[in-house]
Amino acid sequence: MDQKEKAIIFLYPVFKQMIWGGERLGTDWPYEIPGPGTGECWAVSAHPNGDCVVREGTYAGKTLSQLWEAEPALFGNFESDENSKPDRFPLLTKIIDAKNDLSIQVHPDDTYAKAHEKGSLGKTECWYILDCDSDATLVVGHNAKDKDELTAMIKEGRWSEFIREVPVKKGDFIQIDPGTVHAIKGGIMLLETQQNSDITYRVYDYDRLSDGKPRQLHVEQSIDVITVPAKSAAEAVKDAADLPKDKMNLLISCPYYKVWKLNVAEGISFAQEHPFLIMSVIAGEGQINGLPIHKGDHFILPCGYGKIALQGQMEIIAASI
Ligand code: ZN
Numbered sequence: 001m002d003q004k005e006k007a008i009i010f011l012y013p014v015f016k017q018m019i020w021g022g023e024r025l026g027t028d029w030p031y032e033i034p035g036p037g038t039g040e041c042w043a044v045s046a047h048p049n050g051d052c053v054v055r056e057g058t059y060a061g062k063t064l065s066q067l068w069e070a071e072p073a074l075f076g077n078f079e080s081d082e083n084s085k086p087d088r089f090p091l092l093t094k095i096i097d098a099k100n101d102l103s104i105q106v107h108p109d110d111t112y113a114k115a116h117e118k119g120s121l122g123k124t125e126c127w128y129i130l131d132c133d134s135d136a137t138l139v140v141g142h143n144a145k146d147k148d149e150l151t152a153m154i155k156e157g158r159w160s161e162f163i164r165e166v167p168v169k170k171g172d173f174i175q176i177d178p179g180t181v182h183a184i185k186g187g188i189m190l191l192e193t194q195q196n197s198d199i200t201y202r203v204y205d206y207d208r209l210s211d212g213k214p215r216q217l218h219v220e221q222s223i224d225v226i227t228v229p230a231k232s233a234a235e236a237v238k239d240a241a242d243l244p245k246d247k248m249n250l251l252i253s254c255p256y257y258k259v260w261k262l263n264v265a266e267g268i269s270f271a272q273e274h275p276f277l278i279m280s281v282i283a284g285e286g287q288i289n290g291l292p293i294h295k296g297d298h299f300i301l302p303c304g305y306g307k308i309a310l311q312g313q314m315e316i317i318a319a320s321i
Contacts, residue, residue, distance in 0.1 A: 012052060019039075028189070041096075045196075090321050127190045137166060175252050181203060249262070284314030285314055
């Protein structure tokens with residue numbers, strides 16, 4: 001591969017208006033949003049519902065899914081074993097601005113999704129809290145001690161007993177394994193790294209109406225897939241605000257992704273040795289190999305990119321498989 005093809009892949013995000021969305025992606029972030037109620041920025045996505053376009057360079061104008069199909073060598077050395085190449089770009093990075101509460105939901109694992117959702121993948125996701133109100137909470141887990149109690153609480157609508165809300169603050173990191181009951185509450189902005197999949201079972205929607213009707217719930221599937229008992233709240237939420245500077249701090253390594261936090265202060269340089277490395281600048285500004293980058297930029301360092309030098313004052317969330 002020549003040097004030109006190893007260029008950094010900068011992407012244009014895709015925006016989604018949601019009933020629960022706000023305006024902060026346009027006010028606190030340097031984005032031109034489609035209007036009020038913009039809940040999601042799909043920053044690195046090859047999903048058919050929001051396929052990011054390359055901003056500049058050799059591949060300008062191509063979508064990430066087109067690059068994945070046409071230039072697999074950018075994303076890993078799959079040539080020696082064609083079967084090792086995932087059938088789609090495996091990750092999806094979003095920024096979420098929740099002005100209001102999202103519904104309470106759970107995702108299946110790969111095995112359940114394969115059997116019950118026409119061969120789909122399950123979904124594992126994780127959240128880094130970018131900003132939130134001082135009294136912010138998230139729903140992570142539940143209070144049922146066994147499957148019988150879980151079934152009773154859900155069927156009888158005992159939501160205040162069932163739902164476990166945990167306090168969160170800026171810089172917290174939360175891994176949401178399949179089977180984890182979860183919901184983002186109003187007043188939170190977060191960066192989500194997830195498997196590129198969309199199978200969601202809605203457990204409860206606060207009895208809200210959308211166009212005069214309640215949104216569909218998936219009670220039986222939810223009872224099937226929810227893990228009982230839930231992981232403890234202390235295990236679920238990790239403080240990642242003040243990690244060592246100028247190093248890749250690993251936040252999670254699971255079968256689907258690895259996620260790191262970088263606090264660039266003096267500068268850091270290392271070799272890009274992952275199949276590919278996604279970077280999202282979440283605060284500050286600086287340079288990568290001399291190119292200016294700032295809060296709101298998202299890019300992919302391709303396979304075999306080589307040495308990376310980051311300078312400036314910035315915070316970055318990085319992800320790979
Ligand atoms: Zn989810």
